[in-house]
Amino acid sequence: xxxxxxxxxxxxxxxxxxxxxDPAPGIRTGPExxxxxxxxxxxxxxxxxxxxxxxxxxxxxxxxxxxxxxSHRDLGPDTWLLMRFNEIEVxxxxxxxxxxxxxxxxxxxxxxxxxxAPGAIVQYENGIVDFNQEQCIGCQLCVSGCPFDIPRxxxxxxxxxxxxxxxxxxxxxxxxxxxxxxxTNAISWGTKEDMVALAERKVxxxxxxxxxxxxLYDPAGVGGTHMMYVVPHGDQLAEYDLPADPTAAPGALAxxxxxxQLGASALGLGLLATALHYLGFGPQAPEPERSGxxxxxxxx
Amino acid sequence: xxxxxxxxxxxxxxxxxHWVAGLSFVFLLFTGLAFSHPRLFWITSLVGGGPTAxxxxxxxxxxxxxxxxxxxxxxxKDMSIQSRDxxxxxxxxxxxxxxxxxxxxxxxxxxGQKLFFWSMAVLGVAYIVTGIPMWMPGGVLGLGPxxxxxxxxxxxxxxxxxxxGGLLMIVHVYLGTIAYPGTLEGMLHGSVSRAWAKLxxxxxxxxxxxx
Numbered sequence: 291x292x293x294x295x296x297x298x299x300x301x302x303x304x305x306x307x308x309x310x311x312d313p314a315p316g317i318r319t320g321p322e323x324x325x326x327x328x329x330x331x332x333x334x335x336x337x338x339x340x341x342x343x344x345x346x347x348x349x350x351x352x353x354x355x356x357x358x359x360x361s362h363r364d365l366g367p368d369t370w371l372l373m374r375f376n377e378i379e380v381x382x383x384x385x386x387x388x389x390x391x392x393x394x395x396x397x398x399x400x401x402x403x404x405x406x407a408p409g410a411i412v413q414y415e416n417g418i419v420d421f422n423q424e425q426c427i428g429c430q431l432c433v434s435g436c437p438f439d440i441p442r443x444x445x446x447x448x449x450x451x452x453x454x455x456x457x458x459x460x461x462x463x464x465x466x467x468x469x470x471x472x473x474t475n476a477i478s479w480g481t482k483e484d485m486v487a488l489a490e491r492k493v494x495x496x497x498x499x500x501x502x503x504x505x506l507y508d509p510a511g512v513g514g515t516h517m518m519y520v521v522p523h524g525d526q527l528a529e530y531d532l533p534a535d536p537t538a539a540p541g542a543l544a545x546x547x548x549x550x551q552l553g554a555s556a557l558g559l560g561l562l563a564t565a566l567h568y569l570g571f572g573p574q575a576p577e578p579e580r581s582g583x584x585x586x587x588x589x590x
Numbered sequence: 591x592x593x594x595x596x597x598x599x600x601x602x603x604x605x606x607x608h609w610v611a612g613l614s615f616v617f618l619l620f621t622g623l624a625f626s627h628p629r630l631f632w633i634t635s636l637v638g639g640g641p642t643a644x645x646x647x648x649x650x651x652x653x654x655x656x657x658x659x660x661x662x663x664x665x666x667k668d669m670s671i672q673s674r675d676x677x678x679x680x681x682x683x684x685x686x687x688x689x690x691x692x693x694x695x696x697x698x699x700x701x702g703q704k705l706f707f708w709s710m711a712v713l714g715v716a717y718i719v720t721g722i723p724m725w726m727p728g729g730v731l732g733l734g735p736x737x738x739x740x741x742x743x744x745x746x747x748x749x750x751x752x753x754x755g756g757l758l759m760i761v762h763v764y765l766g767t768i769a770y771p772g773t774l775e776g777m778l779h780g781s782v783s784r785a786w787a788k789l790x791x792x793x794x795x796x797x798x799x800x801x
Contacts, residue, residue: 429625439737443728553750574688576783
């Protein structure tokens with residue numbers, strides 16, 4: 291485990307930029323970093339939620355008791371992290387399937403691909419996907435592009451917000467606030483490589499303890515994620531609210547990527563065609579009427 | 591130069607509503623293209639930047655839709671497609687190369703203008719129906735939320751409708767301005783010269799002249 295590592299953690303050189311057809315400017319390389327959530331070690335204390343609010347100075351959102359341990363019903367523009375408590379029966383026993391709901395920082399970010407505003411969403415070499423609210427135009431297409439339903443719109447600022455993996459801490463060589471505060475070490479932080487290796491050991495351990503379906507959640511459809519889960523009941527992803535097969539470019543958006551090239555070309559060719567038509571056939575105007583003549587000459 | 595023998599073609603109300611629709615469409619087309627392609631995003635700076643374009647685009651869409659409804663009510667009857675319009679549409683390839691002898695004479699509107707009218711009516715419905723989920727993805731009037739697959743699918747339909755409408759608009763503006771001198775005057779001042787009418791809309795010219 292690389293908690294408390296000193297020094298920069300991966301490069302903040304920009305790897306991908308939203309709505310930018312030119313290559314991203316980053317040329318420095320560095321290891322990808324990842325957060326690993328071991329759900330089997332989570333005690334549901336929600337200390338991570340508090341640490342997230344404190345570090346990021348996010349306002350308190352009033353809530354109500356709705357018959358759950360869950361603090362809020364949903365994520366919000368001021369709530370970037372929500373521990374979801376799903377109570378279900380597994381083999382006759384009541385189980386709390388807890389999911390740390392926050393941005394998974396996909397390697398192939400659906401939000402970034404869906405965004406029409408240049409520079410509003412960037413991905414750094416270290417894997418963090420970050421929203422630059424000052425470039426955001428408030429269209430919310432990222433919300434629809436996200437396969438995990440994470441970004442949240444603030445109607446007052448007309449901008450969209452989500453977990454930024456405490457990019458300011460990471461840049462300074464610190465682990466994200468939720469990692470720092472977790473009292474049971476259910477959250478680990480390190481290079482993606484180390485975290486995958488750690489997850490594999492954890493999965494083996496769980497399987498040895500009888501969690502036959504324990505698995506690592508690092509979905510390939512989005513190129514893997516930079517927040518991964520060790521899931522004890524890997525056969526019940528839906529009950530954890532984890533999509534089994536998320537994709538960064540659902541059919542409609544993949545089609546749109548090609549169509550917009552064709553569409554822009556079609557309109558350009560349309561303009562060109564009218565210009566060529568004008569040069570070829572010229573204007574068609576009535577012959578000037580001679581004064582004194584009433585009906586005008588017969589013209590076919 | 592106006593002439594007392596000019597023919598009245600469009601009323602004041604018709605001209606106002608036409609230009610409301612036309613100018614709002616141009617705004618929508620250009621801001622929409624800016625959102626659709628990174629290479630065109632600079633267009634938003636012409637209307638005050640990205641966030642402003644995002645705020646104005648849907649409201650301009652409301653204005654466009656309202657003007658389309660009024661135009662529809664005003665013109666739908668005149669635009670009904672008759673057998674002579676079908677004959678005109680069959681002869682469109684002759685019309686395109688100014689081979690007038692092989693094009694059936696047109697009334698107040700020719701088959702192409704009528705087809706343009708009905709195409710824009712259909713596209714207008716497509717724009718507003720697909721635009722609302724993108725405008726208010728969180729839901730509106732008890733409908734929604736639309737986030738996710740609905741918005742993504744609407745983006746595709748909205749975009750394809752835009753390309754269709756944009757191509758039609760290029761042809762419409764070309765024919766209404768430099769291709770047929772005298773046409774724009776009709777939509778600006780309301781009347782056209784008798785000679786223009788005889789050339790482009792001979793049956794209408796006969797009706798209006800009562801001869």
